[in-house]
Amino acid sequence: MAGSTLHDGLTPLNAAPEQTSDDAAGYYTLGEKLVDAKAPTGPIKDRWTTRKFENRLVNPANRRKLDIIIVGTGLAGGAAAATLGEAGYNVKSFCYQDSPRRAHSIAAQGGINAAKNYKEDGDSTFRLFYDTVKGGDYRARESNVYRLAEVSANIIDQCVAQGVPFAREYGGLLDNRSFGGVQVSRTFYARGQTGQQLLLGAYQAMERQVAAGTVEQFTRHEMLEVVVADGRARGIIARDMVTGAIETHLADVVVLATGGYGNVFYLSTNAMGSNVTAAWRAHRKGAYMANPCYTQIHPTCIPVTGSHQSKLTLMSESLRNDGRIWVPKNAADCEKDPRDIPEEDRDYFLERIYPAFGNLVPRDIASRAAKYMCDEGRGVGPKVKEIGPDGEERLVSRGVYLDLGAAIERLGRDKIEEKYDNLLDMYARITGEDPYETPMRIYPAVHYVMGGLWVDYELQTSIPGLFCTGEANFSDHGANRLGASALMQGLADGYFVLPNTIRDYLADGPFEKIAEDHPAVLEARAEVEARIQQFMSVNGTRSVESFHRELGHIMWEYCGMERSKEGLIKAIGLIRDLKKEFWSNVKVLGSAESLNQDLEKAGRVADFIELGELMCIDALNRRESCGGHFRAESQTEDGEALRHDDEFAYVAAWEWGGEDGSPVLHKEDLIYTAIEMKQRSYK
Amino acid sequence: MKLTLKIWRQANASAEGAVHTYELDGVSQDMSFLEMLDLLNEQLLTTGEEPVAFDSDCREGICGTCSLMINGQAHGPEVTTTCQLHMRSFSDGDTITIEPWRADSFPVVKDLIVDRSAFDRIIQSGGFISANTGSAPEANSVPAPRDKAQRAFNVATCIGCGACVAACPNGSASLFLGAKITHLGELPQGQPERYGRVTSMVAQHDHEGFGGCTNIGECAAACPKEIPLDVISQLNKDLRTAMFKGF
Ligand SMILES: Cc1cc2nc3c(=O)[nH]c(=O)nc-3n(C[C@H](O)[C@H](O)[C@H](O)COP(=O)(O)OP(=O)(O)OC[C@H]3O[C@@H](n4cnc5c(N)ncnc54)[C@H](O)[C@@H]3O)c2cc1C
Ligand code: SF4
Numbered sequence: 001m002a003g004s005t006l007h008d009g010l011t012p013l014n015a016a017p018e019q020t021s022d023d024a025a026g027y028y029t030l031g032e033k034l035v036d037a038k039a040p041t042g043p044i045k046d047r048w049t050t051r052k053f054e055n056r057l058v059n060p061a062n063r064r065k066l067d068i069i070i071v072g073t074g075l076a077g078g079a080a081a082a083t084l085g086e087a088g089y090n091v092k093s094f095c096y097q098d099s100p101r102r103a104h105s106i107a108a109q110g111g112i113n114a115a116k117n118y119k120e121d122g123d124s125t126f127r128l129f130y131d132t133v134k135g136g137d138y139r140a141r142e143s144n145v146y147r148l149a150e151v152s153a154n155i156i157d158q159c160v161a162q163g164v165p166f167a168r169e170y171g172g173l174l175d176n177r178s179f180g181g182v183q184v185s186r187t188f189y190a191r192g193q194t195g196q197q198l199l200l201g202a203y204q205a206m207e208r209q210v211a212a213g214t215v216e217q218f219t220r221h222e223m224l225e226v227v228v229a230d231g232r233a234r235g236i237i238a239r240d241m242v243t244g245a246i247e248t249h250l251a252d253v254v255v256l257a258t259g260g261y262g263n264v265f266y267l268s269t270n271a272m273g274s275n276v277t278a279a280w281r282a283h284r285k286g287a288y289m290a291n292p293c294y295t296q297i298h299p300t301c302i303p304v305t306g307s308h309q310s311k312l313t314l315m316s317e318s319l320r321n322d323g324r325i326w327v328p329k330n331a332a333d334c335e336k337d338p339r340d341i342p343e344e345d346r347d348y349f350l351e352r353i354y355p356a357f358g359n360l361v362p363r364d365i366a367s368r369a370a371k372y373m374c375d376e377g378r379g380v381g382p383k384v385k386e387i388g389p390d391g392e393e394r395l396v397s398r399g400v401y402l403d404l405g406a407a408i409e410r411l412g413r414d415k416i417e418e419k420y421d422n423l424l425d426m427y428a429r430i431t432g433e434d435p436y437e438t439p440m441r442i443y444p445a446v447h448y449v450m451g452g453l454w455v456d457y458e459l460q461t462s463i464p465g466l467f468c469t470g471e472a473n474f475s476d477h478g479a480n481r482l483g484a485s486a487l488m489q490g491l492a493d494g495y496f497v498l499p500n501t502i503r504d505y506l507a508d509g510p511f512e513k514i515a516e517d518h519p520a521v522l523e524a525r526a527e528v529e530a531r532i533q534q535f536m537s538v539n540g541t542r543s544v545e546s547f548h549r550e551l552g553h554i555m556w557e558y559c560g561m562e563r564s565k566e567g568l569i570k571a572i573g574l575i576r577d578l579k580k581e582f583w584s585n586v587k588v589l590g591s592a593e594s595l596n597q598d599l600e601k602a603g604r605v606a607d608f609i610e611l612g613e614l615m616c617i618d619a620l621n622r623r624e625s626c627g628g629h630f631r632a633e634s635q636t637e638d639g640e641a642l643r644h645d646d647e648f649a650y651v652a653a654w655e656w657g658g659e660d661g662s663p664v665l666h667k668e669d670l671i672y673t674a675i676e677m678k679q680r681s682y683k
Numbered sequence: 684m685k686l687t688l689k690i691w692r693q694a695n696a697s698a699e700g701a702v703h704t705y706e707l708d709g710v711s712q713d714m715s716f717l718e719m720l721d722l723l724n725e726q727l728l729t730t731g732e733e734p735v736a737f738d739s740d741c742r743e744g745i746c747g748t749c750s751l752m753i754n755g756q757a758h759g760p761e762v763t764t765t766c767q768l769h770m771r772s773f774s775d776g777d778t779i780t781i782e783p784w785r786a787d788s789f790p791v792v793k794d795l796i797v798d799r800s801a802f803d804r805i806i807q808s809g810g811f812i813s814a815n816t817g818s819a820p821e822a823n824s825v826p827a828p829r830d831k832a833q834r835a836f837n838v839a840t841c842i843g844c845g846a847c848v849a850a851c852p853n854g855s856a857s858l859f860l861g862a863k864i865t866h867l868g869e870l871p872q873g874q875p876e877r878y879g880r881v882t883s884m885v886a887q888h889d890h891e892g893f894g895g896c897t898n899i900g901e902c903a904a905a906c907p908k909e910i911p912l913d914v915i916s917q918l919n920k921d922l923r924t925a926m927f928k929g930f
């Protein structure tokens with residue numbers, strides 16, 4: 001913890017930032033600062049305890065009278081539904097899949113962090129907090145992150161009690177591994193399928209409440225609008241995806257747990273249905289969208305092979321523990337069989353540039369390095385078509401080798417098989433190549449978003465009564481996310497944080513019932529119906545899919561791993577044109593009164609287009625490089641990310657500026673009292 | 684490559700269905716089976732015919748959403764999910780028949796999509812450990828033998844896809860059921876509810892109209908997660924004990 005001491009947690013260690021650059025001038029208007037995120041004051045280690053005590057209680061007899069809508073059944077939403085149902089509230093739970101068990105959290109592979117210090121290797125709440133803030137490049141709120149570290153240990157207890165089969169040692173105790181650039185072993189895992197097992201735990205707990213009658217579940221339902229009446233969120237408008245019926249659901253409070261929006265890039269490791277619609281509709285109704293440009297790109301995915309591809313598949317980061325990453329030294333060797341390239345002609349570029357961390361450098365650094373190698377013409381694997389920054393189409397190989405050869409020689413094939421199990425089979429299935437025989441090919445892909453709806457310490461958005469949890473909110477990760485921390489956040493929010501903060505809001509309830517013909521309800525319904533009508537009636541010539549793909553190309557090229565002022569301005573123009581084209585030329589067949597997958601997709605893509613523009617504006621404004629945001633204009637002499645804490649140590653919370661207006665930027669200064677900011681260095 | 688596709692089309696649950704034939708060209712070996720259907724749908728859009736509805740989400744073999752009978756086999760010719768089946772398993776000129784899961788307890792919703800909510804109701808009937816949030820003991824206070832934890836994990840990997848039901852001539856969900864019973868029954872935390880759980884889950888299974896198990900084994904052969912048949916023995920054993928104990 002290099003010289004960093006346990007501060008009193010009271011005195012500010014940095015001054016408020018003052019932005020002098022203004023790259024996005026003309027694209028936004030400046031709003032008032034956000035001065036109160038509602039974190040309790042006092043020493044950081046006492047803040048959560050203080051808040052739990054301060055928050056009012058709801059007497060058990062009254063809970064039955066309170067209705068809670070939770071949209072999303074991933075780790076964040078499923079855990080919250082189970083817990084609030086148990087507490088005796090009336091919960092209505094929504095998801096677009098046919099079963100809550102299929103939420104995207106199911107796909108998480110690597111593991112979940114917790115400060116249990118089972119290995120006695122010096123872990124503690126403070127160290128997990130410290131690593132997480134540093135990993136996020138000091139762009140996260142310290143109070144939130146501390147709380148996350150604090151409740152992490154309870155998560156493991158909870159999951160084990162539910163029957164989550166974590167990996168165990170021979171003595172029957174839980175096993176841990178180390179993960180993603182961290183020096184302690186604090187990651188709990190269930191082979192390569194940790195997300196699946198955690199989600200099944202939450203799902204089962206929730207189904208138990210369905211049986212008990214406290215949770216009512218609505219599957220194949222898509223939320224398309226929030227109802228905001230008299231300044232408070234009071235319900236949602238949802239479409240029954242089977243019958244097409246538009247339904248109104250009213251409640252005392254609404255929680256969005258709808259996951260991340262990485263699919264704005266078209267190709268990503270996210271599930272096909274992952275979308276931004278719920279968050280975006282709320283944004284248009286007044287909820288701020290924070291740090292939308294922060295995207296995490298994961299270095300070890302299976303590369304794109306052709307234009308037919310619908311998604312990218314992640315290969316767990318843990319492979320970097322045993323795999324060496326290289327490209328040929330000479331571009332002329334790129335088409336050769338890698339086994340025919342002798343050792344001296346291989347460039348182990350991460351080991352060369354970052355000798356201290358080698359293949360284990362953080363995700364953003366590993367990703368950028370791979371991109372540079374391919375940009376130089378030393379990428380390997382099939383050539384794919386892409387549109388370059390000059391607007392010209394070109395053919396490039398987008399892959400680098402991840403070579404397990406040395407590890408197989410050292411440990412034997414059996415050991416590697418046991419360690420990585422289904423991962424290597426999955427690779428073989430997708431690529432048709434045997435990873436035991438020839439080096440695997442990998443390339444970075446969009447994986448997670450750190451941006452999302454702005455929430456205060458209580459997880460409440462800027463709309464009273466609208467809460468947001470899990471990946472859909474912005475709160476805990478800053479500009480980057482360490483491995484195994486998103487699962488931790490989802491479950492922390494769902495099991496422990498939200499249930500304790502929402503009760504303070506509900507203590508004022510039950511709110512006076514609003515009728516189905518309240519003007520706010522009618523307005524929200526009318527908006528949904530008009531929009532659906534519009535999709536069905538454009539009757540143009542282009543498929544929804546083709547718009548999504550084009551948006552994805554723009555986002556990846558100009559707002560992907562590296563961003564520049566020039567590129568971002570260009571992207572904003574292209575996205576605005578695309579939006580016009582969409583509304584005049586999209587084609588949706590079938591009817592709105594039945595299951596219609598193209599119609600579902602049209603709504604999601606329309607929202608992605610608007611979000612894409614905001615992401616570019618946010619990226620344009622932030623003329624600094626931090627975590628998953630790399631601005632070409634802000635780098636050190638040797639090409640590393642350069643932060644500007646004096647200008648940008650703030651959360652950018654954007655307010656919807658109206659259909660023809662520009663977005664309004666509200667800044668929330670990030671003041672640290674427990675940790676001193678430092679530049680990262682992995683050299 | 685070029686393919687002839689015979690696909691079950693059905694507008695909704697009450698409509699009558701029929702097999703439609705489509706010719707599709709330009710299919711690459713590297714496509715997943717679902718990407719091949721995406722391609723077909725793009726083609727249908729140009730001719731103004733409504734796209735074929737099918738379920739998928741993760742497209743990496745873990746969410747259990749995809750579900751197709753391909754040439755009469757659940758998830759097709761390989762032991763994997765439909766989203767992880769690649770077109771290199773087929774050859775140029777092939778005719779491929781694509782239908783939805785076939786089981787009375789999984790009614791067709793549209794085209795290739797079926798309703799599997801019966802699985803959720805089986806879980807509701809007891810497929811959980813009752814552990815309220817906040818009341819859990821320290822995780823390491825109850826050790827779990829490694830081999831038992833491993834077996835629990837191996838069967839907990841069931842993705843709830845329903846291929847076992849679709850493959851079974853009786854339409855039984857015993858493999859799915861056995862996997863959950865075994866997962867929870869192998870762990871110390873699952874013991875207090877063990878026998879009540881099996882009784883109520885089996886009752887719900889039967890109530891949903893799933894058939895009885897006659898040990899044919901098609902389920903395990905079709906299961907993409909290779910859940911072994913012995914979970915059904917475990918299920919039967921626990922059920923007998925439960926009856927004996929009067930649950
Ligand atoms: C391949 C992969 C591997 C990962 N591995 C790890 C890992 O090892 N460790 C780690 O910590 N993190 C990992 N992550 C990240 C982590 O899995 C996610 O951040 C996390 O699971 C998100 O959980 P969530 O509950 O917020 O949302 P999700 O699980 O995405 O759930 C979203 C829910 O919202 C619903 N929904 C969305 N929109 C609507 C709407 N409009 N109407 C109705 N319902 C809607 C969906 O139906 C779903 O139920 C991984 C991510 C990926 C993609
Ligand atoms: S037992 Fe196998 S086939 Fe049946 S639902 Fe589970 S994973 Fe699917």
Ligand code: FES
Binds near residue numbers: 749
């Ligand atoms: S789409 Fe998730 S398992 Fe096939």
